[in-house]
Amino acid sequence: MSKQxxxxxxxxxxxxxxxxxxxxxxxxxxxxxxxxxxxxxxxxLGGYTKAADDVNFFIRKGETLGLxxxxxxxxxxxxxxxxxxxxxxxGEILYRRADDTxxxxxxxxxxxxxxxxxxxxxIFQDPYSSLNPRMTVFEIVSEALKVNHMGTQSEMxxxxxxxxxxxxxxxxxxxxxxxxxxxxxRQRVGVARALVTNPSLIICxxxxxxxxxxxxxxxxNLLEELQSDFDLTYLFISHDLxxxxxxxxxxxxxYVGKIVEVAxxxxxxxxxxxxxxxxxxxxxxxxxxxxxNKESRIRLSGEIADPSNPPSGCYFHPxxxxxxxxxSQEAPPLRELPGNRFVACHFAEELDLRGATME
Amino acid sequence: xxxxxxxxxxxxxxxxxxxGVVKAVEGIDLKIERGKTVCLxxxxxxxxxxxxxxFLQxxxxxxxxxxxxxxxxxxxxxxxxxxxDLAKLNPKGRKIREIRxxxxxxIFQEPMTSLSPLYTVGNQIxxxxxxxxxxxxxxxxxxxxxxxxxxxxxxPDRLIDEYPFTLSGGMRQxxxxxxxxxxxxxxxxxxxxxxxxxxxxxAEILDLIQELxxxxxxxxxxxxxxxxxxxxxxxxxxxxxxxxIVERGSVxxxxxxxxxxxxxxxxxxIPKVxxxxxxxxxxxxxxxxxxxxxxxxxxHPRCSKAMDICxxxxxxxxxxxxxxxxxxxxxxxxxxxxxxxxAQS
Numbered sequence: 001m002s003k004q005x006x007x008x009x010x011x012x013x014x015x016x017x018x019x020x021x022x023x024x025x026x027x028x029x030x031x032x033x034x035x036x037x038x039x040x041x042x043x044x045l046g047g048y049t050k051a052a053d054d055v056n057f058f059i060r061k062g063e064t065l066g067l068x069x070x071x072x073x074x075x076x077x078x079x080x081x082x083x084x085x086x087x088x089x090x091g092e093i094l095y096r097r098a099d100d101t102x103x104x105x106x107x108x109x110x111x112x113x114x115x116x117x118x119x120x121x122x123i124f125q126d127p128y129s130s131l132n133p134r135m136t137v138f139e140i141v142s143e144a145l146k147v148n149h150m151g152t153q154s155e156m157x158x159x160x161x162x163x164x165x166x167x168x169x170x171x172x173x174x175x176x177x178x179x180x181x182x183x184x185x186r187q188r189v190g191v192a193r194a195l196v197t198n199p200s201l202i203i204c205x206x207x208x209x210x211x212x213x214x215x216x217x218x219x220x221n222l223l224e225e226l227q228s229d230f231d232l233t234y235l236f237i238s239h240d241l242x243x244x245x246x247x248x249x250x251x252x253x254x255y256v257g258k259i260v261e262v263a264x265x266x267x268x269x270x271x272x273x274x275x276x277x278x279x280x281x282x283x284x285x286x287x288x289x290x291x292x293n294k295e296s297r298i299r300l301s302g303e304i305a306d307p308s309n310p311p312s313g314c315y316f317h318p319x320x321x322x323x324x325x326x327x328s329q330e331a332p333p334l335r336e337l338p339g340n341r342f343v344a345c346h347f348a349e350e351l352d353l354r355g356a357t358m359e
Numbered sequence: 360x361x362x363x364x365x366x367x368x369x370x371x372x373x374x375x376x377x378x379g380v381v382k383a384v385e386g387i388d389l390k391i392e393r394g395k396t397v398c399l400x401x402x403x404x405x406x407x408x409x410x411x412x413x414f415l416q417x418x419x420x421x422x423x424x425x426x427x428x429x430x431x432x433x434x435x436x437x438x439x440x441x442x443x444d445l446a447k448l449n450p451k452g453r454k455i456r457e458i459r460x461x462x463x464x465x466i467f468q469e470p471m472t473s474l475s476p477l478y479t480v481g482n483q484i485x486x487x488x489x490x491x492x493x494x495x496x497x498x499x500x501x502x503x504x505x506x507x508x509x510x511x512x513x514x515p516d517r518l519i520d521e522y523p524f525t526l527s528g529g530m531r532q533x534x535x536x537x538x539x540x541x542x543x544x545x546x547x548x549x550x551x552x553x554x555x556x557x558x559x560x561x562a563e564i565l566d567l568i569q570e571l572x573x574x575x576x577x578x579x580x581x582x583x584x585x586x587x588x589x590x591x592x593x594x595x596x597x598x599x600x601x602x603x604i605v606e607r608g609s610v611x612x613x614x615x616x617x618x619x620x621x622x623x624x625x626x627x628x629i630p631k632v633x634x635x636x637x638x639x640x641x642x643x644x645x646x647x648x649x650x651x652x653x654x655x656x657x658x659h660p661r662c663s664k665a666m667d668i669c670x671x672x673x674x675x676x677x678x679x680x681x682x683x684x685x686x687x688x689x690x691x692x693x694x695x696x697x698x699x700x701x702a703q704s
Contacts (some may be wrong), residue, residue: 070557071528123469212402213584217628217641224638239557242587246630246639281563284586287631289610292591297566298425300559302525 017102019094024058025201025233031055031106033077037308045238049308051077051256055091055321056334059201064227066235066248066265068241068280070158070304074257075237079203081106082235082241083122084113099198118148118197125206127186131178137164138174148197163192166229167222190224195230203235206356208243220247241284241356245269253277256305256315259334263341270355273343275320278353286357296354314346322351363432364546364578365391365414368444370427372409372418381649383409383422385602388676391546396572396579398589398610400625401599407582410599411548414580415459416450424647433462434545459639461491464539466550472600474523480507481519484538491542506537510567529560533567547577553588565592586629589613598622601646601657606650608683618685620664656688664689 019027032055034048051074059065067075081088084105093105095116105116121144124130131140140161142156151159161171167188178186189206195201204223208216222246226232238244244251244265251268253261253276261274273279282298300319305311311318317327326346334344345351372384384406386604399407401687412418414429415668429445448455467473475483486505489492494502500519507515523531532552539547549568569592572579581592589596593610596695598621600653604617619624644661653660657667666688674686 070559184645212630212646213625214402214642215587215645217630217639221639221641241558242630248415279559283558284567285562285585285591287587287590287614287626287629289590289593289614297562298565299566303529 009069015080017092017094017104019096019102020058021060023060024094025061025096026235027058027094028078028082029056029092029094029196030095031078031081032089033074033081033086034089047308050257050310051307052081052088053307055254055257055259057252057259059217059233059235059264060249061200062227062233063233064247065251066244066251067235067237068239068244068251068255069184069254070239072256072304073254073306074307075239075336076205077257079122079235081239082201082202083120084116085109085216087121095201098223109237114148118144119199120192120201120203121197122201123190123194123204123207127183127190128209128210129142131186133178136177137169137181140176140178140189141196144193144197148198160192163195164186164189166195166226167192168218183211187211187215187219188222191219191226195226198230199232201235203232203237205237206239207236209238209240211289216243223247229280239284241269253280256310257307258315259342259344260316261341261343261345262334263339263343267339267341272283272355273337273341273348273351274316274345275315275322275351275353278355281356282308282354284356291357296357314344322347328356362454363388363390365392365432365445366428366430367410368428368430370410370413371425372406372413372422373425373680374387375421375423379650382602382647382652386427387597387602387604389597389598389607391578391580393545393578394446394572394576395594396569396581396592397595397597398581398583398593399597399599400583400586402584402591404601404649405599407599407600408550411465411580414445414463414546414548415465416445416448416455417459418450431458431463433458442475443634457491457596460487461542462544463546463548464542465486465548465550466532466535466539466552468554470528470535470555471523473535474531476522476524479520480526480534484519484534484541487538488541497584502541503537506533506541509571510537510540511532511563512537517564528556529563532556532560533566534565536564538570540575540577541576544577546580547572548580548582551583551584552581554585556584561588568592573676586625598625601649601652603657603686605658605687606683606685612679612683616681616683617659618679618690620662620689621658646698656686680697 031052033052034050036048037046039046055078066217069075082093088106091106096102097103136161139159145151145156160174164171164174169185169188178248208219211219236248248265250264252259255276260337261277272281279298279300302319305315313328313330314332317323332344332346334342336342362574367387367389369386370384371386374381374383401407412557413424424446427446431443431445433441433443481503484498488499490504504515507519512518512533524605553564596610597604598606600621606622624642630639642661649658655670655672655676659665669688674688674691676684676686677691678684
């Protein structure tokens with residue numbers, strides 16, 4: 001039996017999958033992504049880097065979900081698992097199709113997986129390295145149409161021209177190469193490329209981090225505009241907390257491969273429940289010189305934990321100022337708190353944590 | 360109280376490329392006082408980094424300081440002050456080498472690429488110390504360990520023999536700072552020192568620089584595009600656009616009473632953590648190519664308050680008050696008119 005036929009078979013055999021709520025577009029359950037560490041020429045297994053460890057969250061249709069954390073916390077890994085650039089080690093990635101049936105992206109392969117690549121697209125961080133310098137803008141944007149046999153040459157040209165116009169570029173420029181464009185314009189090409197197959201979910205991996213302030217605001221506004229025009233859902237991965245606050249409805253905070261907190265933007269910033277979130281909030285520079293207050297900043301001692309050799313219990317406990325004995329022994333599960341939020345801390349109810357400084 | 364350390368007058372730096380002359384810095388004036396923090400803000404390509412490189416005379420060819428002065432008020436141990444024009448010094452001469460790295464030192468954006476991967480951390484710091492003082496190897500090593508300790512590196516006596524690749528980004532930046540401060544400089548140039556770092560690490564490094572600044576009383580020239588950082592660390596701010604300082608003032612003036620349309624637009628285009636979601640007001644268009652600098656005020660094609668005259672006249676530096684200047688025709692008229700009136704009365 002060919003691989004393709006087999007996976008089709010598997011798909012039909014399985015019991016219909018369900019999500020916890022009808023409004024969910026994507027539901028990630030117990031997602032694990034482990035990278036093997038090999039040593040020596042015999043590629044002896046030396047352990048695993050647990051880049052994503054038991055990650056659970058969902059994305060509602062039409063919302064923007066933020067994913068924040070320090071570098072190395074696994075936020076990009078989660079994004080790439082959903083886009084299926086990686087094959088997850090374990091877990092489910094449930095995706096609701098346009099016809100309301102649900103598939104588990106984590107188990108799809110080959111041709112079947114390929115049709116979902118049209119639905120879930122990515123925008124990358126660096127507009128310089130994410131565009132092939134040897135392809136024209138037309139070739140870059142239309143590539144996904146070509147490999148999916150979506151339309152003739154003239155149809156593709158019309159579609160690319162339309163999209164370039166939508167993202168604020170002149171359609172006449174489609175035969176130019178990326179070097180002729182500035183950073184902001186290149187990022188617009190990247191946005192057009194993501195939109196070309198009419199996706200439902202776009203994963204923006206640090207999509208504005210490499211841009212200048214004035215250009216960043218342009219791209220953020222563009223993304224918001226396109227969201228309402230094309231009915232898009234965004235997974236917005238960033239380390240920049242002010243950008244996340246601006247664009248996201250709900251935010252997921254990750255620390256060393258695990259989710260520590262999920263809440264709406266306002267709740268998370270004004271009333272964090274996890275000590276790590278509190279530390280993140282207090283580290284954000286306040287853009288008002290009259291509110292300088294260095295004493296109030298929480299200083300995290302030590303370095304971010306090593307995901308191949310994490311500490312016992314709660315991964316954050318060696319740096320946490322509220323840590324008690326239980327924290328080093330028992331890993332806190334991600335549990336639901338009143339107000340539709342989730343937190344992984346033993347003392348979430350007792351702690352009185354401070355949010356971001358108001359201006 | 361305020362004592363001048365460095366005064367830049369009408370500095371021009373041009374790059375003579377095959378395609379034409381790029382006027383990276385087009386006549387800027389800047390004053391840096393002892394022990395103060397000056398922030399140079401602007402978008403990429405505005406000339407802020409080139410300006411800072413020129414203080415150390417390390418501009419790469421085809422770049423050249425075309426004209427202007429950079430007067431460095433050097434204090435000798437006996438308390439007298441010498442004036443040295445850094446712009447006139449030979450980039451390879453002895454004098455600038457005495458100053459470079461010892462009295463004026465620099466930390467860069469990417470700590471990985473600015474540390475040599477082939478030498479241990481200790482080697483690199485000891486090299487800087489031994490170049491500028493008569494310390495023996497053992498003394499220099501002790502000083503290096505002491506410096507690493509001061510910048511908050513755990514186990515400095517073990518870490519001194521590590522190679523940079525074994526360190527995290529934040530630790531590398533601490534090593535860079537230790538190296539820059541090892542000779543007790545009077546001025547530290549920090550070129551986007553936290554851009555490559557995480558928020559929590561960024562906050563630590565900013566705190567560290569300020570702490571060390573208080574201890575050593577050095578001046579800091581902080582180059583950044585992040586207005587949030589500016590609000591946190593600056594005493595004075597200079598906003599650059601296309602090789603010119605369009606506005607200069609105290610940090611309070613710049614954030615709470617910005618005058619230049621570009622400064623105002625920059626402040627409106629940053630998302631704020633504590634604010635409700637609302638539309639950002641981006642600046643229209645983009646930074647023009649350095650080969651095709653607009654006539655008149657170089658910001659006028661993107662300016663929301665541009666007048667017809669803006670494309671014809673280059674605005675002069677106009678003083679709003681003692682330490683707040685702006686280069687914009689909106690204010691020039693007002694000021695000159697006021698002056699005329701004052702003369703008449």
